[in-house]
Amino acid sequence: MKHLLLTGCLLAAVLTVAAQQTQKPPLHGKHWMAITGKPLAATAGSMIFQKGGNAIDAACAMLAATCTMWDVLSWGGETQALIYNPKTKKVIGINALGVAPTGATAAHFKSQGLDFPPEFGPQAAVTPGTPAGLCHMLAEYGTMSLKQILAPAMELAAGYPIEAQTANSIERGKARIKEWPYSKAVFLTHPGEKREAPEAGEIFVQKDLLETLKKMVQAEEEALKQKKSRKEAIYAAATRFYKGDIAKEFVRGCQEQGGLITMQDLANYKIYEEEPMHTNYKGIDVYKLSQWTQGPMMLQALNILENFDLKKMGYNSAEYIHTVYQAMNLSFADRDFYYGDPYFPPEEPMKGLLSKAYARQRAGLISADKNDAMAGPGDPYPFEGKSNPYLELLKKRGLLIDTTKRSNPQFMPSHDVRNSSAYIHNSELEDSLYHDRLWRGTTSVEAADESGWVVSITPSGGWIPACIAGKTGVGMSQRMQSFVTNPELNPFNVVEPGKRPRVTLTPSLALKNGKPYLSFAVQGGDTQDQNLLQFFLNMVEFGMTVQQATEAANINSNQLWLSLGGTKEKDRQPRAGHLLLKNTTPEPVRNVLKQMGYTLSFDDRTSGPINAIWFDWEHGSFWGGSSNHGEDYGIGW
Template identity: 35%
Template sequence: MARQQAVHELEQGDIDLPETGRPVVRSTKGVISSGHYLTSMAGMRMLLNGGNAFDAIAAAGFAAAVIEPIASYSLAAEGVFMLYDSASEEMLSLSGQGVAPGKATADFYKSQGLDRIPTGPGDKAHLSFTVPGIVEAFISLLERYGSMPIDQVLAPAIDYAENGIPHYEYMLERLKSPSTPQQFDNYPPGGWDVFFDNKQVPQPGAPLVQPGLANTLKAMASAGVSGDRVAGLQAARDVFYKGSVAKTIVDSSAKVGGILSMDDLANYKSQFGEPVSTTFAGHEILGHDSWSQGPMLQQTLNILENFDLKSMGHNSPQYIHTVSEALKLVFGDREAFYADPDFAEVPIDGLLSKEYAAERAQMLDPEGAYPEQRGPGDPWKYSNGRGAVPVAASPAPTINGTSGNGASDSSSHEGTTHVSVLDDQGNMVCGTISGGAFAKSVFFPELGCALSTRIEMFNCEEGHPNVVEPGKRPRTTLINYLARKDGQPVMTVGCPGGDNQAQANVQLVLNVLVFGMDPQQAVEAPRFASQSVVNSFYPHTYLPGRLDLEPGIPESTADALRAMGHDIDRAANCGLGATVSARDPRTGYLSTGGDPRRACYAIGL
């Protein structure tokens, strides 16, 4: 009788709630995950029409510029990609990070009375305009690995921009930020007429139509050459980087005092490159070189190999302490050594050596938190190159946790999204795309978007690896990763969040490889992030000793961390929009998930 009752109750509902708020999305044909359901659908339309993962990520990325303009990024901004092409078996990094304009030198900014490159909120944002990189990257990706013509790839984005999408809560919350209207007023007319309703925040579900952006997208699509896919892609690139769109970008920049030129755009090229890697838990973890903060993850994993993380327990006080202290050590190296290797000698072999990691691991106090930003180690000892450890001045703490100039509003730092696509041909690609935040940049209605301000991540210190130089990539926060096991690609990993990106990605990898979580469990698990480093974004806030915890980490854990010397603060999120996508090497089956911290959505074919 009891057994019959149990069966009867199961017909009414489950005995237990699922472990995650959303399901793992599984498929045999293809999966996509992104920062918004309409972004994911734009990519899925390519898969449904016979396209591959590269067609899908480009369509989703162009669409995200329409759907997530304040929640993610601008069409005139940047992105970075990790990819595996099954036909060629190439596993590569792709940099769509924009570069400094030809007039952007340390002397130029010093002549303006500046020691760092400013952004908004404020009236000097135009000095941080960066050469747009994302369009060139998408077109290069499509040329090399795609299968669909540019007009077909752009069709969902044009539809969303021209015919409109419903306003949604995540974006509307960011429109409520006081910094956004302030910046629109600093550079009128801004986006008042596009994103607001008589200067009021619209209601959820109200239409959002973007005619300027639609015109920009249509200019590229109409350049397509019938019957010649590659010629159409080249024509679309020329429109954006040499033709009518380029002229609109340069004229818009010039009218507010910006320093972008037609030559800056015409000379820009995205870059395919060999990833850097390390091994951890039986996997090879591959990511971007030192032009990004990407090697932080490999460095941190190398340090953490020296500790028994699993026995500590997931998100226990000892675990959080150990991981965050390892990250502090690596932040010290990031600030001293990371830079565009085309312009600076970076000891990447030393930074990623296991011997160097073992040396650094000995500095980690298992019982006490280091109270400030860590200094760098000496990776040159383990490098085939030659160089010296720079002498860095101690950073000044930010007063009361704010910058004093209104830029403490975190919404200005959340301008990033992530897309991951796996298809049934064996292709895997993920992209972290960003830039052009309304509060930091200038919105140009005629262009339909804001320009990137990513060169704010340079410094003006002569001799420093990351000093601003024309044509150079700033040491970007944008990163993502691929993992392979026994030579086979098995996973993509990415998470937006500025300086929290590397920290969140470390936790995602540990969640999967140490604690055996599935893609959805890995992204839903509560995260933490150290703020004990000078922030990459202007005005470069520094909060020595602070460790942010998400609400899901219990107060008893917070108390134990305080006892170790951590300055604990609660944060709504420590990286948001995370994605783990996996391919089972035994069956070829695909899986992914969607981060509930924002409007992320995963779809299976």
């Protein structure tokens, strides 16, 4: 075994990562950088920069454009952002995730025979968060008017040449789209024909959405005429969306189709500006949004991995893959049980989960030569000086405390996981559905400017096939499905009105020596922090450039509870020891991993499209990286 491990390490070391050729060139800029999920949306950001806007202005324009272009999200979705403020030298968190509406209770969904809220349709919707989030970021930290920021999006809504990726997504989802009259009217531009969706390059027009955006701009202009400040005028636009005629039509259209959102739900909605969570990894401060996202999972994994010499193991050696996989599984097990909305009781034990001492305990559980198929949540409460109030719940769920491993308690799931034999012979259809749920996408927005503002956003929700709310042109979110109805799965994330689900959406910022070092994000459901963790390590441990790191081969663990897709617990159960590798992985590395107990699958794509900006302080410039997967695109100057 040691010989095989060494062979795997040496083979990996032969891959001189510093000399890797990339499929896309790195981006370079001195004044600004704009990167997002669609070329036209990146162009929208560049237009704002060229008109004198700062990184917040440009990011908001890109966010508006991606929502309008249905880049795996819509205007009815949610926005998660991190902002570096050069004036205060602080990182700010923006929580613009919608909440469960009136009537959205565990009992309501259980009465429909569901273990999780539905994947699609009006009852999958939390309240829209993106309009409020965009207006808040622009009002508080931007410099331009909403009219200026929305101008590119409004031009797109008036008609733009739709890309093949979105057009084909509409065609694939047309059976479900036909269930909702307002969606059908917008998306199926050739009703009754063999292909009912738009063709690639066809001018795709969204009259209703354009009218909604015009109403928001009108509200801003009316406020300015009344001598309101720029900030007040922008908030007036948000008020019209959440309390005015836009809200009335949104609610009418939602309820007509069976949705739960009320006028009061929209009127009561507010976003939160938060202090993000962070950890220090080898002198680099890494920031993530708090436990209403999966972001702290990456911080936990970094804390665990800090106890190992990853560089010595070698990039994607068998030993490295195994160690990273185990660290991720332990962190995911904690995510799956302890994360939830911090504004609702009970209080999550985040201090304990992110403590270095807890990470050392978790690192001590990692076996050097085999996968731990039974890895489960740990007990972070003693690291906060508290007793765990959920021991009985964990035991009831079938999780027993194992005190045999270095006298450190760990919960061992007896029924949470499916072993390899349980799914290896599953049909291709079931496997395809599983990985669709694992990878279910969103987009990302990265922006930076020479004055020091940096923005990282992972917006999502309202993806195709989306249910459009009335004549607003706004697709409703599908984020309700990330709640649970069974407190035995996660007592912190049980659905109830006014509460936010624990989401996968996870922008990232890193500082070094008190200055911006990296801004990075990715799409891809439960794989997001897996991809971002390895991207970060690729740069910090293995010296890759930002573009090399976005394109580099990753590994994906399926040993986690899925956050999206399927309405039964069996649909989302972890797949113990299942490991996705790049199809170019050397045979000796594969053999070692099989001996460790892994079930391997291979693909030419092992990461969602990562977008990132690296700050080159030595030369006073930006390096941008945009993955070679998908349509993601960047522009710098």
